[in-house]
Amino acid sequence: MAHRLLTSPNRLSARFAFIFTISLSFTYLCYSIISCRGTIMTNSQTNSQAYDDKRCVTNKNAGGKKLLGKVEEGCTSTFVDVKEAQRDGAGGTSATGSSRGEGKLSKNISLAQKYGNKKLPNALIVGVKKGGTRAVLEFIRIHPDVRALGTEPHFFDRNYDRGLDWYR
Ligand SMILES: Nc1ncnc2c1ncn2[C@@H]1O[C@H](COP(=O)(O)OS(=O)(=O)O)[C@@H](OP(=O)(O)O)[C@H]1O
Structure with a gap:
C-alpha cells in the first residue's frame, strides 16, 4: 500500500537504496567468508606446528x-x-x-x-x-x-x- 503512494523519483531512489543495501550485504558476506577462511587456516597451521613441536x-x-x-x-x-x-x-x-x-x-x-x-x-x-x-x-x-x-x-x-x- 505504501509503495503505491511513492512518486516516480522516490521509487527510483528506493530501488537504488535496495540495490545498494543488497550489494553492501553481499560484499560484507564475501569479506567475512574470506577472512574467516584465513583465520581457520592460520589456526590450523599454528596448531599443527605446535603439535609437531x-x-x-x-x-x-x-x-x-x-x-x-x-x-x-x-x-x-x-x-x-x-x-x-x-x-x-x-x-x-x-x-x-x-x-x-x-x-x-x-x-x-x-x-x-x-x-x-x-x-x-x-x-x-x-x-x-x-x-x-x-x-x-x-x-x-x-x-x-x-x-x-x-x-x-x-x-x-x-x-x-x-x-x-x-x-x-
Ligand atoms: N566432575 C565430575 N563431577 C561429577 N561427576 C563426574 C565428574 N566427572 C565424572 N563424573 C561421573 O563419574 C562417573 C564415571 O566415573 P568413573 O570414570 O570412575 O567410572 S568407571 O568406574 O571407571 O567406569 C560418571 O557417572 P555416570 O554418568 O553416572 O556413569 C561421570 O558422569
Missing part, C-alpha cells in the same frame, strides 16, 4: 605393551623435541650439522626402545568405581608430555599374578 615418536616395538605414565626426555623418553632435532638436522645454522641432529633423534629413539617400554608408571590414578577416575585421567592426558593407557590395565585387582614384567 612435541610430537611423540612412535615406537614400533610398543604395540600391545602396557605402558602407563610419562617417560622422561633425555634418558627414556619417547617424546623428543622434533623442532630442535629438525633444526639441528637441517644443518643450515647449526654448527654441528645434520649428523648431530640425526644422531640425537636416533639416540632418543634407541633409548626409548631400550627402556621406554619397560618402565613402571610414574603415577597411578586410584579411585573407586564411578568415582570419576576417567575424568581425572582425561584431564591429565591433555598435557603433551603425558602418555597413558587408553584402557584400565586392572593390574592390582585382576592381573596381579602376572607380575611386574606384564605390568611394565
Whole structure:
C-alpha cells in the first residue's frame, strides 16, 4: 500500500537504496567468508606446528605393551623435541650439522626402545568405581608430555599374578 503512494523519483531512489543495501550485504558476506577462511587456516597451521613441536615418536616395538605414565626426555623418553632435532638436522645454522641432529633423534629413539617400554608408571590414578577416575585421567592426558593407557590395565585387582614384567 505504501509503495503505491511513492512518486516516480522516490521509487527510483528506493530501488537504488535496495540495490545498494543488497550489494553492501553481499560484499560484507564475501569479506567475512574470506577472512574467516584465513583465520581457520592460520589456526590450523599454528596448531599443527605446535603439535609437531612435541610430537611423540612412535615406537614400533610398543604395540600391545602396557605402558602407563610419562617417560622422561633425555634418558627414556619417547617424546623428543622434533623442532630442535629438525633444526639441528637441517644443518643450515647449526654448527654441528645434520649428523648431530640425526644422531640425537636416533639416540632418543634407541633409548626409548631400550627402556621406554619397560618402565613402571610414574603415577597411578586410584579411585573407586564411578568415582570419576576417567575424568581425572582425561584431564591429565591433555598435557603433551603425558602418555597413558587408553584402557584400565586392572593390574592390582585382576592381573596381579602376572607380575611386574606384564605390568611394565
Ligand atoms: N566432575 C565430575 N563431577 C561429577 N561427576 C563426574 C565428574 N566427572 C565424572 N563424573 C561421573 O563419574 C562417573 C564415571 O566415573 P568413573 O570414570 O570412575 O567410572 S568407571 O568406574 O571407571 O567406569 C560418571 O557417572 P555416570 O554418568 O553416572 O556413569 C561421570 O558422569
